[in-house]
Amino acid sequence: MTEKLLEVKDLHTHFYTSDGEVPAVNGISFHLNKGETLAIVGESGCGKSVTSLSVMRLIPDPPGRIVDGQIFFEGEDLLKKSDSAMRKIRGNDISMIFQEPMTSLNPVFTVGDQIAEAVELHQGVSEEKAHKIAVEMLTLVGIPMPEQRAKEYPHQLSGGMRQRVMIAMALSCHPKLLIADEPTTALDVTIQAQILELMKKLRDETGTAIMLITHDLGVVADMAERVIVMYLGKIVEEAPVDDLFHKPLHPYTQGLLNSIPRMDRGKERLHVIEGSVPHPANMPTGCAFNPRCPHVREICLERMPELIKKEDGHTVRCWLYTEEGQASKAVSKEVSS
Amino acid sequence: MQKYIIRRILQAIPILLGVSIIIFALTQAMPGDPLSHMMDPNITKEDLESAREKLGLNDPKYVQYFRWLGELLSGNLGFSTKYSKPVGDLIKERIGPTFTLSLLALTIALVFAIPIGVYSATKQYSKWDNLFTVFAFAGISIPVFFLALVLIWLFALQLQWFPSGGLTTPGVTYEFPKNIFNMLYHLVLPSMTLALLYMASFMRYTRSSMLEVIRQDYIRTARAKGLSEKVVIYKHALRNALIPVITILGLSLPGMFSGALVTETIFSLPGMGTLSYNAVVQRDYPILMATNLMFAIWTIVGNLLADIFYALVDPRIRYD
Amino acid sequence: MRNKPNDMRSEEILKKNKNKTTDKELKTQQIMSPGRIFWIRFRRNKLAITGTIVLLILASLSIMAPWIAPHDPNTTNVRYREKPPSAEHPLGTDTLGRDVLSRLLYGGRISMTVGVVAVAISLSIGILLGSLAGYYRGWVDTVIMRFTDIVISFPFLVIAITIAAILGPNFRNTVIIIGLLSWTGTARLVRGEFLSIRERDYVEAAHAIGAGEGRIIFRHILPNAMAPIIVSATLGMASAVLMEAYLSFLGLGVQQPIPSWGNMLVAAESLKALQYQWWLWVPPGTAIFITVLSINLVGDGLRDALDPRLKD
Numbered sequence: 001m002t003e004k005l006l007e008v009k010d011l012h013t014h015f016y017t018s019d020g021e022v023p024a025v026n027g028i029s030f031h032l033n034k035g036e037t038l039a040i041v042g043e044s045g046c047g048k049s050v051t052s053l054s055v056m057r058l059i060p061d062p063p064g065r066i067v068d069g070q071i072f073f074e075g076e077d078l079l080k081k082s083d084s085a086m087r088k089i090r091g092n093d094i095s096m097i098f099q100e101p102m103t104s105l106n107p108v109f110t111v112g113d114q115i116a117e118a119v120e121l122h123q124g125v126s127e128e129k130a131h132k133i134a135v136e137m138l139t140l141v142g143i144p145m146p147e148q149r150a151k152e153y154p155h156q157l158s159g160g161m162r163q164r165v166m167i168a169m170a171l172s173c174h175p176k177l178l179i180a181d182e183p184t185t186a187l188d189v190t191i192q193a194q195i196l197e198l199m200k201k202l203r204d205e206t207g208t209a210i211m212l213i214t215h216d217l218g219v220v221a222d223m224a225e226r227v228i229v230m231y232l233g234k235i236v237e238e239a240p241v242d243d244l245f246h247k248p249l250h251p252y253t254q255g256l257l258n259s260i261p262r263m264d265r266g267k268e269r270l271h272v273i274e275g276s277v278p279h280p281a282n283m284p285t286g287c288a289f290n291p292r293c294p295h296v297r298e299i300c301l302e303r304m305p306e307l308i309k310k311e312d313g314h315t316v317r318c319w320l321y322t323e324e325g326q327a328s329k330a331v332s333k334e335v336s337s
Numbered sequence: 338m339q340k341y342i343i344r345r346i347l348q349a350i351p352i353l354l355g356v357s358i359i360i361f362a363l364t365q366a367m368p369g370d371p372l373s374h375m376m377d378p379n380i381t382k383e384d385l386e387s388a389r390e391k392l393g394l395n396d397p398k399y400v401q402y403f404r405w406l407g408e409l410l411s412g413n414l415g416f417s418t419k420y421s422k423p424v425g426d427l428i429k430e431r432i433g434p435t436f437t438l439s440l441l442a443l444t445i446a447l448v449f450a451i452p453i454g455v456y457s458a459t460k461q462y463s464k465w466d467n468l469f470t471v472f473a474f475a476g477i478s479i480p481v482f483f484l485a486l487v488l489i490w491l492f493a494l495q496l497q498w499f500p501s502g503g504l505t506t507p508g509v510t511y512e513f514p515k516n517i518f519n520m521l522y523h524l525v526l527p528s529m530t531l532a533l534l535y536m537a538s539f540m541r542y543t544r545s546s547m548l549e550v551i552r553q554d555y556i557r558t559a560r561a562k563g564l565s566e567k568v569v570i571y572k573h574a575l576r577n578a579l580i581p582v583i584t585i586l587g588l589s590l591p592g593m594f595s596g597a598l599v600t601e602t603i604f605s606l607p608g609m610g611t612l613s614y615n616a617v618v619q620r621d622y623p624i625l626m627a628t629n630l631m632f633a634i635w636t637i638v639g640n641l642l643a644d645i646f647y648a649l650v651d652p653r654i655r656y657d
Numbered sequence: 658m659r660n661k662p663n664d665m666r667s668e669e670i671l672k673k674n675k676n677k678t679t680d681k682e683l684k685t686q687q688i689m690s691p692g693r694i695f696w697i698r699f700r701r702n703k704l705a706i707t708g709t710i711v712l713l714i715l716a717s718l719s720i721m722a723p724w725i726a727p728h729d730p731n732t733t734n735v736r737y738r739e740k741p742p743s744a745e746h747p748l749g750t751d752t753l754g755r756d757v758l759s760r761l762l763y764g765g766r767i768s769m770t771v772g773v774v775a776v777a778i779s780l781s782i783g784i785l786l787g788s789l790a791g792y793y794r795g796w797v798d799t800v801i802m803r804f805t806d807i808v809i810s811f812p813f814l815v816i817a818i819t820i821a822a823i824l825g826p827n828f829r830n831t832v833i834i835i836g837l838l839s840w841t842g843t844a845r846l847v848r849g850e851f852l853s854i855r856e857r858d859y860v861e862a863a864h865a866i867g868a869g870e871g872r873i874i875f876r877h878i879l880p881n882a883m884a885p886i887i888v889s890a891t892l893g894m895a896s897a898v899l900m901e902a903y904l905s906f907l908g909l910g911v912q913q914p915i916p917s918w919g920n921m922l923v924a925a926e927s928l929k930a931l932q933y934q935w936w937l938w939v940p941p942g943t944a945i946f947i948t949v950l951s952i953n954l955v956g957d958g959l960r961d962a963l964d965p966r967l968k969d
Contacts, residue, residue, distance in 0.1 A: 058560055084565075091563035098561075103554040107653055108576050118562040153652040169562070355807035366823050474704075474957075478895065478950035480902050483942035486925050494932045501928065594812035599903060603926075613815050617822045617909065625819050633810040 006032040011069035024050040026233035037210040039224035047233040092122040095170040099182035101162035105154035112150030137168035160191035232288040239314040249316040299328035415623035424627040435608035442531035454543025476537020502605040546578040587643025698962035705958020708951040719765030728756035730763040749936035760916035767917040771901040778836025783843025791851025821909040831910040850882035884963040891956035
């Protein structure tokens, strides 16, 4: 049953900016099984969106480029495919929904046309049939009066409705993998819940695998089976969702979890991770998290740790879980000012 | 949509009135009055005075303005003493060449400018983009008359491919449609002159508008659907990029008319531009006022049409 | 592998790592003055630099015309008419036997003077009306903007030759006509800037401490709208030089015997001159072209350098 749908191996995606070469994704490997939901979390700028765009091969070039690695989808390396072969996969086998429903739809075409366009292209059906499918998809994502709505333009719909349209568009060709890049971030809280419910329902009905990109751990707990935590272009922790929430290993994950407000913790002060994310073109020496880490040891300033397997399916990139790290001297906290 | 169009038309009315007031004021500023031009020098002062009274020249200015406006609205644009013809008739004769020339030039310009602009935007900073940029800068910097002279020198005098002026070969009448090819042949150089001029700026506008659009999220969505680059650029991006270009087209009208005036003068085309220019040289004020009025009205109507067209292609306005 | 630099203690490394977070921001925000940032951006634009250099050369040639011109620009010589270039007359002589090169140099003074003065006039009107409209809004704004719409409706050349016919064509009137007809763009621009700037906090603060309206307009708002105004003034200069050339070419601008690039080109209206006497029309036409092109290149460079929103 655990057949691998997607396998990313040692992916490096760099951006060439006026500040120099920026390794936005710096050697990450992970996989996604058929029908599974994997969440990738991290602060903005950690490379999670670049990872998803790399899988779609939609990195704008210039300034970005995938410089190394392999992305196997159903056993075939997407990075070796021709542009036209890749286009047959995009929107068909792998589709994507984006963060900004307000700007992600073309303002001059009706939503029906925009959904039908992909159906016509990938399924080779007539325009009429494609429009019928578009209306069916709108019904599926719970848009009232779908026939009427299909003839409307994006600006006539609310943000929540537009995100439903994006989902309808993404699912219109029954993709095997759906990449959702912060699908609820731009929406109101009540609408967020509705969209998540919809995505869960559709996933259970269609069996589509989902790669969920988010910074919202609430969304992760609600939807994902497995979680990858990214920091500055690298994976720092990977675990099944329950493990991650109950036994977070990496100090960064612990920080993230502590910064969620929780009803059961009473009036305790909200924890914040000290400092801010360094610029990727100007990486700290050693472990990238060391300027913000509460447990820095000397070794953390010298070398980046490898990913360490702690338990089944639970890996972490931190010296604290190695003998070498345990032996290393703690750096005094005085300097934190 | 209807409300929008009605609102836009209502907005144009005060502008038209303002234009008419300025033109009336200019008439008043002109040296002499209609009588000092046409009267016999032997007439006595008293007769002159009574004639003035009869023509209403002694009435308050605002009375004279409204009377003039009334005449305009009933289609009376005045009488040209130099041509001994109503100004309205003269303008009717001259509109044809001006419009043919402008439309020809505009069409040629757009046919080239839009694809080039799109290409430049998709291949920003490439060798060709840089070349087109230099061409565009040259185009907006060269005086029309100098460009016209260079084209005449090259194509009419050196190569002798096209005539250097006139609307038809001498002896051939302006009859339409019989002599259309003779006329078009004569219009090659003038429309090339204007087309090169318009092309430069429209190329730049298309390019910058396109650069703005291809950065938008919905272009990424279109690519994520698996659409080919051609469909992404020419269907999804261009449709959006051309919307602001329509407004620019409307706003460029006055400049285009100025260009047409110079071009007509150099190529001796019997259009509205030469009519205005000759009127200045011959101090034929009724014609001058009428041509000013016509050009201003065309500009205002052109902008109005551009706005309406804009609304037609932009659903965000259409359904407001 | 554990080759920790001896001269650096762990605390120092950590401190340095922490500082890296803000290094980037420091570099752009505190160390460089706005003028320096502008210069670095401007310098990168090769076309703009070329334009600046060419413009400086043309301007100095024009200014130095009385000293470097080989002949008096107005001395006629009936026996030495329409002669091709020679050692005596590097660009030949015109229909009245005057030295073309000398007239070209003196013509540059006229063109550039018209450009500068006309832009000064149009800028003053545009800034004044734009500020009033953008600051007071309401009916003041409506009246000024409708007036702007009216002026914009007249094609420049048509109305300009009409006014020139009424006022009489000469150098002074040319400057006035160009100035009076080309302020509309500046007015709209300044109004737009005012509408956005007047909402900002520092303007609110100036209001709160009781600063007078004049002070708010001239000390707080205008300086912040300078960048687009400078750009529009530069591009306005290019079009003023062109407009002078058009008017003079049509015989309704600067009049003979004062040399202007526009009225020198009148000679080329005869097909004979166009075909056989290139020195009569190619030099003044090229001079206008190069001058306007240089100013446009500088203006474009200024826009890119002053308005970072337009470039990535």
